[in-house]
Amino acid sequence: MKKPLILYFSVYGSSKALAEEIARQTGGDLCEIVPEIPYDSDRSHYSALAKYAKEEHDRDARPAIKGALPVGDYDTIFLGYPMWWYTFPMIVYTLFDEYDFKGKTLIPFNTHMGSGDGGTYGTVKKLAKGAKVLPGLPVEMSDAEKGAEQAVRVWIASLKL
Numbered sequence: 001m002k003k004p005l006i007l008y009f010s011v012y013g014s015s016k017a018l019a020e021e022i023a024r025q026t027g028g029d030l031c032e033i034v035p036e037i038p039y040d041s042d043r044s045h046y047s048a049l050a051k052y053a054k055e056e057h058d059r060d061a062r063p064a065i066k067g068a069l070p071v072g073d074y075d076t077i078f079l080g081y082p083m084w085w086y087t088f089p090m091i092v093y094t095l096f097d098e099y100d101f102k103g104k105t106l107i108p109f110n111t112h113m114g115s116g117d118g119g120t121y122g123t124v125k126k127l128a129k130g131a132k133v134l135p136g137l138p139v140e141m142s143d144a145e146k147g148a149e150q151a152v153r154v155w156i157a158s159l160k161l
Contacts, residue, residue, distance in 0.1 A: 002074070002075055002076065003026075003027060003028055003029060003074075004026055004028035004029075004074060004075075004076040004077065004078055004107075004161075005028060005029050005031055005070065005071070005073070005074035005076070005077045005078070006019045006022050006023045006026070006028045006029065006030050006031070006077075006078045006080070007019075007031050007032075007033060007069065007071070007077055007078065007079050007080070007095075008030075008031075008032060008033065008078075008079070008080035008081065009032070009033040009035075009080070009081045009082070009088075009089055009091055009092060010032070010080070010081075010082065011039045011040075011041050011049065011082065012041060012043055012082070012141075013041075013145065014082060014111040014141040014142075014144040014145050015080045015081055015082050015110065015111045015144070016032070017144050017145055017147070017148075018080055018109060018111055018137075018139055018144040018148055018152070019078070019080045019109075021147065021148055021149060021152045022078050022080070022109065022152055022156070025149075025152055025153060025156055026078075026156065026161075028076075028078065029070075029074075031069060031070060033065055033069065033091060033092075033095060034065065034066040034067065035063050035064065035065065035066060035091055036063070036064035036065065036066045037063065037064070039052070040052075050084075050085075053084040053085060053089065053090075054085050056089075056090045057084070057085050057087070057090060060090075060093075061090045062090060062091075062093060062094040062097060063089075063090055063091045063094055064094065065091060065094055065095065065098065069095070069099065071099045071100075071101070071104075072099075072100075074104070075103075075104055075105060076104070076105045076107070076161065077101070077104055077105070077106050077107070078107045078108075078109060079092075079095075079106055079107065079108050079109070079124070080108070080109045080110060080111075081108075081110050081111075081120075082110065082111045082112070082141070083110055083111070083112040083113070083115050083117075083118050083120070086115055086118040086119075087118055087119075087120055087123070088110070088120050088123070093127075096127040096128065100130075101128040101129070101130065101131035102129060102130030102131060103130060103131070104128075104131045104132070105131065105132045105133075105134060106124060106128050106131045106132070106133045106134070107133070107134045107135075107136065107159065108120065108121050108124045108133070108136035108137075109136055109137040109138070109139070109155075110136065110137075110138050110139070111138075111139055111140070111141045111144045112138055112139075112140060112141060113140070113141050114140070116138045117136055117138040120136075121133070121135070121136040124136075134159055135155075135158070135159070137151065137152065137155040139151060
């Protein structure tokens, strides 16, 4: 397998920690999806972030991504995100609006606080037209922050890359 890209969006660091573990185990390159306008990463402001995320969702917003992402340089892309309001953050919709995943292998992973993947893996299949989408890995937020080495190892082995 060629070196994969581990592309992720994270505000509180749990999805980043999971992405870093995937990169460590696959030897892949890490790339963060950074919004033009940063989200407040102070966990003591969680209620405000949740409210703002809900407003983005209700408006069907497409937050701008800062800079270009190297999606075209990779055949295999792991895509990670936290769950916000039972779906992925609206910036992930921006990603699918702006980048073509045709002919690529896309492997979703996410962090959550009890909602699993919330059906987002099916949404990834719909939005990533022409991509092969492999089974994803949902990890509870606190487990991701503690280190999900074993869960990642088992999942990657099951993918048979």
